[in-house]
Amino acid sequence: xxxxxxxxxxxxxxxxxxxxxxxxxxxxxxxxxxxxxxxxxxxxxxxxxxxxxxxxxxxxxxxxxxxxxxxxxxxxxxxxxxxxxxxxxxxxxxxxxxxxxxxxxxxxxxxxxxxxxxxxxxxxxxxxxxxxxxxxxxxxxxxxxxxxxxxxxxxxxxxxxxxxxxxxxxxxxxxxxxxxxxxxxxxxxxxxxxxxxxxxxxxxxxxxxxxxxxxxxxxxxxxxxxxxxxxxxxxxxxxxxxxxxxxxxxxxxxxxxxxxxxxxxxxxxxxxxxxxxxxxxxxxxxxxxxxxxxxxxxxxxxxxxxxxxxxxxxxxxxxxxxxxxxxxxxxxxxxxxxxxxxxxxxxxxxxxxxxxxxxxxxxxxxxxxxxxxxxxxxxxxxxxxxxxxxxxxxxxxxxxxxxxxxxxxxxxxxxxxxxxxxxxxxxxxxxxxxxxxxxxxxxxxxxx
Numbered sequence: 001x002x003x004x005x006x007x008x009x010x011x012x013x014x015x016x017x018x019x020x021x022x023x024x025x026x027x028x029x030x031x032x033x034x035x036x037x038x039x040x041x042x043x044x045x046x047x048x049x050x051x052x053x054x055x056x057x058x059x060x061x062x063x064x065x066x067x068x069x070x071x072x073x074x075x076x077x078x079x080x081x082x083x084x085x086x087x088x089x090x091x092x093x094x095x096x097x098x099x100x101x102x103x104x105x106x107x108x109x110x111x112x113x114x115x116x117x118x119x120x121x122x123x124x125x126x127x128x129x130x131x132x133x134x135x136x137x138x139x140x141x142x143x144x145x146x147x148x149x150x151x152x153x154x155x156x157x158x159x160x161x162x163x164x165x166x167x168x169x170x171x172x173x174x175x176x177x178x179x180x181x182x183x184x185x186x187x188x189x190x191x192x193x194x195x196x197x198x199x200x201x202x203x204x205x206x207x208x209x210x211x212x213x214x215x216x217x218x219x220x221x222x223x224x225x226x227x228x229x230x231x232x233x234x235x236x237x238x239x240x241x242x243x244x245x246x247x248x249x250x251x252x253x254x255x256x257x258x259x260x261x262x263x264x265x266x267x268x269x270x271x272x273x274x275x276x277x278x279x280x281x282x283x284x285x286x287x288x289x290x291x292x293x294x295x296x297x298x299x300x301x302x303x304x305x306x307x308x309x310x311x312x313x314x315x316x317x318x319x320x321x322x323x324x325x326x327x328x329x330x331x332x333x334x335x336x337x338x339x340x341x342x343x344x345x346x347x348x349x350x351x352x353x354x355x356x357x358x359x360x361x362x363x364x365x366x367x368x369x370x371x372x373x374x375x376x377x378x379x380x381x382x383x384x385x386x387x388x389x390x391x392x393x394x395x396x397x398x399x400x401x402x403x404x405x406x407x408x409x410x411x412x413x414x415x416x417x418x419x420x421x422x423x424x425x426x427x428x429x430x431x432x433x434x435x436x437x438x439x440x441x442x443x444x445x446x447x448x
Contacts, residue, residue, distance in 0.1 A: 028225040029218045032189040033077055035084060042181035043074055043174055053078065057085045064142050064149040066127065066157050069174025070333065072216030075152035079123040082150065089113050089120040095129035103137045110147045120147050127151030128160030135165045142168045176215030176333030183210065185217045186224060196228060205242040211293025214334045223249055267302060275310045279349035286345050296337050300326040303344050314354035314429035321347055352429030360423035374414035407441055421445050
């Protein structure tokens with residue numbers, strides 16, 4: 001059974017409840033921090049009905065874990081929810097300003113708590129900043145079940161956390177929050193926050209906030225709070241708009257309409273710059289799109305298409321690189337994905353160019369409808385049964401691997417159709433070799 005319980009104050013110097021001094025208010029992200037898994041936006045793969053965290057909480061048991069994800073993706077929030085839901089003590093350290101002494105003190109507190117019948121979740125933020133000695137002080141405590149350790153990191157734990165500690169912990173990846181998730185976080189905050197819920201605030205120009213936050217919920221909420229602080233006290237309408245955001249954040253919104261003409265003009269300029277082998281201009285248009293909040297996966301998809309349409313076999317590696325960039329963008333998200341995009345853009349723009357394969361398939365597809373009735377020659381047909389073999393299926397087929405150069409001249413076009421060269425490779429890059437090879441094999445066709 002999942003028990004909902006406020007993180008409790010205890011006798012060992014810790015209080016999970018927010019500090020609230022006279023005249024002091026916590027920042028909006030802390031005031032509206034989710035307290036249950038159902039309040040979370042995003043990370044469905046971890047907190048959904050089949051997510052491991054929900055199942056751990058449901059079973060009442062929790063392994064030691066590392067949350068690896070970008071800022072504002074919910075690492076601290078998830079750790080607190082785990083402690084609350086499991087009725088555990090929650091003690092938090094930051095690896096930035098904590099040392100071995102602090103870790104040992106936390107473990108002493110955990111020992112006292114265990115003697116009092118309480119389990120402890122020790123949360124260490126930026127755990128990758130601990131050195132080997134600091135990380136080693138945690139090993140025995142994890143093995144003995146003294147603590148459940150939850151570490152948070154923005155860096156790849158495979159490189160930054162030592163193997164002995166990593167082998168005792170599960171690693172869960174948190175993804176950057178999508179724009180729908182960020183919007184849900186903003187609207188929930190304005191609806192539920194005690195300070196802002198009665199103001200009836202109207203949010204305009206939400207695209208600016210979504211672009212500015214870059215998948216970071218904390219950044220989005222801080223921006224909202226800064227903008228609200230600039231609203232006139234006696235204003236009859238509480239409206240947050242682009243001008244207010246820019247004034248509060250000192251961050252000018254780019255002129256970029258993702259759904260309008262500007263969107264299509266800039267992506268056109270981007271593609272044409274790569275086609276024209278100008279990596280510098282292509283990078284400029286890439287930066288314009290990124291600054292304007294364009295979906296990075298949209299950019300990456302266009303690069304995959306470009307790799308085949310405009311480079312093709314002049315550099316067959318281009319499509320592999322473009323696919324890798326797309327996968328990296330989908331996995332990493334912004335703002336770091338800009339680095340992956342930049343690598344892809346500079347390579348594709350600098351690569352030798354050929355649209356021969358693109359033109360070839362277009363020409364073949366334009367002719368195919370009028371030639372649908374032409375039968376497959378018997379020697380090219382499959383013959384899986386004895387009857388088909390008796391009918392001559394596959395008869396006379398010459399197996400190219402049985403001949404010098406793994407090639408033998410035979411007809412592959414349908415009867416009644418004159419063989420022709422759809423694919424006409426150029427003289428750039430790898431295609432120069434392909435052209436020489438095809439001319440050697442099909443001299444009459446390619447010299448014509």
